[in-house]
Amino acid sequence: MSIKNIQQDIIEEFSMFDDWEERYQYMIDLGKSLPLIDEKFKTEDHLIKGCQSRVWVNAELKDDKVLFTADSDAIITKGIIAILIRVFSNQNPKDIIEADTEFIDEIGLKEHLSPTRANGLVSMIKQLKMYAIAYQTQLS
Amino acid sequence: MALDIQDIRKDFPILSRKVNDKPLVYFDNAATSQTPQQVIDCIVDYYSSYNANIHRGVHKLSQEATDKYEQARHTIQKHFNAKHAFEIIMTSGTTHGINLVANGFSAFLKSGDEIIVSALEHHSNIVPWQMLCERTGAILKVIPMNNEGELVIEQFENLLTDKTKLVFVNHISNALGTINPIEHIIQKAHEVGAAVLVDGAQACPHIQVDVQALDVDFYVASAHKMCGPTGVGMLYGKETWLNKLPPYQGGGEMIAEVTFEKTTYADLPHKFEAGTPNICGGIAFGAAVDYLNQIGLENIEAYEHELLVYATEKLLEIEGLKIYGTSKHKTSVISFNLEGIHPYDVGTILDKMGIAVRTGHHCAQPIMDYFKIPGTVRASFAFYNTKDEIDLLVSGVKKAKMMLS
Numbered sequence: 426m427s428i429k430n431i432q433q434d435i436i437e438e439f440s441m442f443d444d445w446e447e448r449y450q451y452m453i454d455l456g457k458s459l460p461l462i463d464e465k466f467k468t469e470d471h472l473i474k475g476c477q478s479r480v481w482v483n484a485e486l487k488d489d490k491v492l493f494t495a496d497s498d499a500i501i502t503k504g505i506i507a508i509l510i511r512v513f514s515n516q517n518p519k520d521i522i523e524a525d526t527e528f529i530d531e532i533g534l535k536e537h538l539s540p541t542r543a544n545g546l547v548s549m550i551k552q553l554k555m556y557a558i559a560y561q562t563q564l565s
Numbered sequence: 566m567a568l569d570i571q572d573i574r575k576d577f578p579i580l581s582r583k584v585n586d587k588p589l590v591y592f593d594n595a596a597t598s599q600t601p602q603q604v605i606d607c608i609v610d611y612y613s614s615y616n617a618n619i620h621r622g623v624h625k626l627s628q629e630a631t632d633k634y635e636q637a638r639h640t641i642q643k644h645f646n647a648k649h650a651f652e653i654i655m656t657s658g659t660t661h662g663i664n665l666v667a668n669g670f671s672a673f674l675k676s677g678d679e680i681i682v683s684a685l686e687h688h689s690n691i692v693p694w695q696m697l698c699e700r701t702g703a704i705l706k707v708i709p710m711n712n713e714g715e716l717v718i719e720q721f722e723n724l725l726t727d728k729t730k731l732v733f734v735n736h737i738s739n740a741l742g743t744i745n746p747i748e749h750i751i752q753k754a755h756e757v758g759a760a761v762l763v764d765g766a767q768a769c770p771h772i773q774v775d776v777q778a779l780d781v782d783f784y785v786a787s788a789h790k791m792c793g794p795t796g797v798g799m800l801y802g803k804e805t806w807l808n809k810l811p812p813y814q815g816g817g818e819m820i821a822e823v824t825f826e827k828t829t830y831a832d833l834p835h836k837f838e839a840g841t842p843n844i845c846g847g848i849a850f851g852a853a854v855d856y857l858n859q860i861g862l863e864n865i866e867a868y869e870h871e872l873l874v875y876a877t878e879k880l881l882e883i884e885g886l887k888i889y890g891t892s893k894h895k896t897s898v899i900s901f902n903l904e905g906i907h908p909y910d911v912g913t914i915l916d917k918m919g920i921a922v923r924t925g926h927h928c929a930q931p932i933m934d935y936f937k938i939p940g941t942v943r944a945s946f947a948f949y950n951t952k953d954e955i956d957l958l959v960s961g962v963k964k965a966k967m968m969l970s
Binding site (some may be wrong): 445446449450453477478479498499500501502544 | 906925
């Protein structure tokens with residue numbers, strides 16, 4: 426599925442929730458179900474320092490697609506990571522580079538991607554794109 | 566005297582606003598306090614009626630602004646019971662005051678001299694001393710803390726030697742709320758001839774401070790934690806010390822005479838007040854001090870203690886909740902965590918419910934390292950908070966626990 430289509434799916438899923446509690450409960454559950462990053466990648470090299478919550482990201486190239494795994498020590502941050510991974514993982518580097526994250530506004534989670542939030546998510550998206558750029562160069 | 570809190574709350578327009586469609590519950594007072602209408606009016610009045618540069622104009626506005634600014638200095642002097650108004654240096658805040666003293670001390674220190682700081686310090690209180698030590702070759706020693714979040718005073722006494730030149734400690738810990746025994750620290754430091762600088766940022770909004778009774782050499786504070794505006798604060802220094810200390814910044818206001826051969830510095834306090842100061846902020850600082858005194862710091866202290874006891878009791882009823890900083894001597898700050906739950910998550914859920922707390926390491930990473938935690942949720946109360954609001958916090962924390970576990 427294309428990044429745009431996945432984003433559309435997520436927007437539809439979130440539109441079913443009536444209030445913030447349901448939205449957050451869903452994110453928390455997502456956070457709990459996120460396939461954890463392999464423990465061997467939970468190192469300083471893979472750490473994005475977010476000041477408040479810590480985020481680890483790993484990327485691999487398989488069949489010309491980038492596979493991301495990630496984790497965080499804060500569960501809400503992890504829930505948002507789960508959404509971002511669903512959007513960006515298993516996609517072509519080029520598509521990842523070109524994708525935007527405006528859907529986050531539409532599902533009412535914009536505040537979590539604010540640079541002042543210090544939860545590591547803004548840096549994480551940058552990191553995902555950096556990986557994609559690196560793999561893109563490798564492929565071309 | 567019992568305070569009429571509902572009446573006091575009317576002074577703070579921000580307290581009636583909503584956050585995320587819920588009435589705001591503001592429990593981040595240790596980060597910054599809210600501003601009463603009296604102080605807001607003072608700021609508006611300054612810019613609407615007599616905005617002018619001070620200390621040099623011959624015109625009426627400048628005279629009025631200068632008078633009000635100096636009047637504010639007197640208000641602050643009286644409030645802290647400094648001997649002279651010129652011992653009150655207007656700064657941009659606590660951090661500025663600390664840097665001013667740290668920088669000045671580089672003239673007095675030589676390699677091998679010792680500076681003592683406490684384990685309970687805010688980052689802004691650690692970095693300037695590390696920089697000073699790098700510059701001078703002086704050695705930084707640390708007073709350790711115990712499980713209650715209190716300084717281990719016996720060990721402090723062991724750290725003191727004839728090489729100790731300066732002791733730096735906060736009056737009250739921002740992360741835990743512990744009130745440090747600064748009278749004792751000052752007395753012991755003076756016995757070996759060391760000067761003492763106390764960071765009063767967290768103390769001044771809650772308790773009455775008398776710099777002469779303390780016999781403290783330097784004391785710093787910020788207006789924005791005392792119902793005043795941001796970007797202004799004060800450094801109190803004993804006259805003898807301030808005369809010895811070299812100026813921090815060069816510029817206008819701080820000079821007596823300038824030729825290309827030599828500049829002579831202005832008298833206190835202007836020697837340390839280079840450039841155009843935060844005039845409006847300084848005047849509003851005075852208004853904030855007046856406001857606090859009108860309510861009375863003794864009343865504030867008693868009421869906030871009541872809030873602390875109530876909140877501690879209610880929060881501890883929640884299973885798995887742990888409070889960090891359990892000294893008997895503390896102000897209305899509760900730093901806590903829910904077992905197995907990240908403080909950031911708790912803060913995020915509370916924010917959705919309109920409750921403002923601080924989460925993280927509170928710029929006091931060494932304290933968090935001591936407890937081996939990434940941070941805490943910190944609720945800090947002011948005299949305009951209520952027990953009803955604490956009930957909202959408690960049910961918010963319960964909800965967060967339910968959602969997150």
